[in-house]
Amino acid sequence: MLSSQAAVVLNLVGIFAFSLSGALLALRQGYDVVGMAVLATVTALGGGMLRDVLLGVRVAALDHPWWLLLPLGATLVAFFFHPAVTRLRRAVEVVDAVGLGLFCVTGTLKALQLGAGPVPAVLLGSITGVAGGLVRDVLARETPTLFRPDSRLYAVPAVVGCALLVLLAQAGVTSDVVGVGAAALICGVRLLALWRGWTAPVPRESRLR
Amino acid sequence: MLSSQAAVVLNLVGIFAFSLSGALLALRQGYDVVGMAVLATVTALGGGMLRDVLLGVRVAALDHPWWLLLPLGATLVAFFFHPAVTRLRRAVEVVDAVGLGLFCVTGTLKALQLGAGPVPAVLLGSITGVAGGLVRDVLARETPTLFRPDSRLYAVPAVVGCALLVLLAQAGVTSDVVGVGAAALICGVRLLALWRGWTAPVPRESRLR
Amino acid sequence: MLSSQAAVVLNLVGIFAFSLSGALLALRQGYDVVGMAVLATVTALGGGMLRDVLLGVRVAALDHPWWLLLPLGATLVAFFFHPAVTRLRRAVEVVDAVGLGLFCVTGTLKALQLGAGPVPAVLLGSITGVAGGLVRDVLARETPTLFRPDSRLYAVPAVVGCALLVLLAQAGVTSDVVGVGAAALICGVRLLALWRGWTAPVPRESRLR
Secondary structure, eight states: OHHHHHHHHHHHHHHHHHHHHHHHHHHHTTOOHHHHHHHHHHHHHHHHHHHHHHHTSOOGGGGOHHHHHHHHHHHHHHHHHHHHHHHTHHHHHHHHHHHHHHHHHHHHHHHHHTTOOHHHHHHHHHHHHHHHHHHHHHHTTOOOGGGOTTSBSOHHHHHHHHHHHHHHHHTTOOOHHHHHHHHHHHHHHHHHHHHHTOBOOOOTTGGGO | OHHHHHHHHHHHHHHHHHHHHHHHHHHHTTOOHHHHHHHHHHHHHHHHHHHHHHHTSOOGGGGOHHHHHHHHHHHHHHHHHHHHHHHTHHHHHHHHHHHHHHHHHHHHHHHHHTTOOHHHHHHHHHHHHHHHHHHHHHHTTOOOGGGOTTSBSOHHHHHHHHHHHHHHHHTTOOOHHHHHHHHHHHHHHHHHHHHHTOBOOOOTTGGGO | OHHHHHHHHHHHHHHHHHHHHHHHHHHHTTOOHHHHHHHHHHHHHHHHHHHHHHHTSOOGGGGOHHHHHHHHHHHHHHHHHHHHHHHTHHHHHHHHHHHHHHHHHHHHHHHHHTTOOHHHHHHHHHHHHHHHHHHHHHHTTOOOGGGOTTSBSOHHHHHHHHHHHHHHHHTTOOOHHHHHHHHHHHHHHHHHHHHHTOBOOOOTTGGGO
């Protein structure tokens, strides 16, 4: 019970952190408040929306008004206090890592519940975590952070964590502890990647052609 | 009855105006006729498609062949008569405002009919009106007009009109007059914004960081 | 029976060719392996995904794990052997044309099976063939090949082939031979366009405005 309430709160925290990253990018691009609100919403909810759309079900956010209002709240915070928020970018990145872990786990579990096989479940879980940021970058006409050779590992821990969760579920091991563990793993590897500068492999001489 | 027929005609007029704005952008980018047809279709139908996809239902345009053919008609008009159409850009903007009002209202009403709560209904109504233009700009690799600090109010009247419609529906007030009134309000504020140069707020010094 | 097995194999070949074109574009942009995998997947599966999403059904790829793994295989091939793959770009283009024909035909037939009318079926068939490449270009921040006035005919043979297939289906003519014929027509016209340099029409003086 407590664990379930904690998950709800952490989920809202993740949505808020993702929203802030969207609103801050809008700010750096010089967009108006509409651009901030759209990028905040898309970053926070885009991944889960894409997961549900691919599964052919009604998007969960439509039945959770608070998920829709929170990005607007983050937009207002970024609008009025952006110098402070920008200074706290490190903290935003940490909270974003927490959101990444949670979104991947909840996305994987929802996919499994809706009858997805192991491979699709890993894909849908990872999409829940990373697709919002990808759409954010595309709307803001930036090279997707996800693709940049100098960006710190983000999709890799997501895929690994989702795969581990699916493997354990296949082995019949499903408990809150497993879910929390997978989320902590994703979050931890992401934070380590930020701290140690880990990047994804790049093909040799790819820049030359 | 008459009112319903008028709505059908106005809807087609809105689709045509949105299509023209897509085809004209393709023209300015130097795209070929395929680019014109794709941008016309996406601009006119993208908002409603996204609404239906988020709601998890089959996209309405698939059951209305004329909605699919009209953007091709607008493409042909823009292809052969583009100097004239470009000169009439002002008129296209006015008809686009009519389309914006209508799309927002029909989108909000459809969302409510499909059981969306008040907050999601406002979101889905606004998406119906503005998302097509957003996708148009992204495909054409332009800074989304919706986000530009110098663009005239577009999403703001959409959200306000949809919210008013939802509030009245919550209060039990639903009639054709209310729908027409909300559409007229959105259209009117958009036209006033064009005329008086109203823009959305921008955070202070956001351009400096 | 044999014909159905052949279709399955050809479909996988098409997915692999589309995946390679996505991974190669990622390579040219200097993306890391995550970018390669995402672009490979989106190029290969994006068209069919969009078709299913518009139809309001669960995306078929989610129930075909091999379709999801094949783009990762193509990513590995491109990652380790990209000089060879780049040299074979001509061959990739030919296989891509085969994939285009197959995807259009399977997409059109699925749309008809799900009750789409003739006009939507042509649209959905064409989307199945061409939309993946469009999303690939948008994610990679390139002018969509589909829109470029110097690009060889791609969407045009797709639309013509899908329309022919729908017309024959309307006339009650549905057989494997018809499907194979339509796919061969699309593939053949695409290859001729590559060989003879056929491009889509561009409006007069569009570059001047």
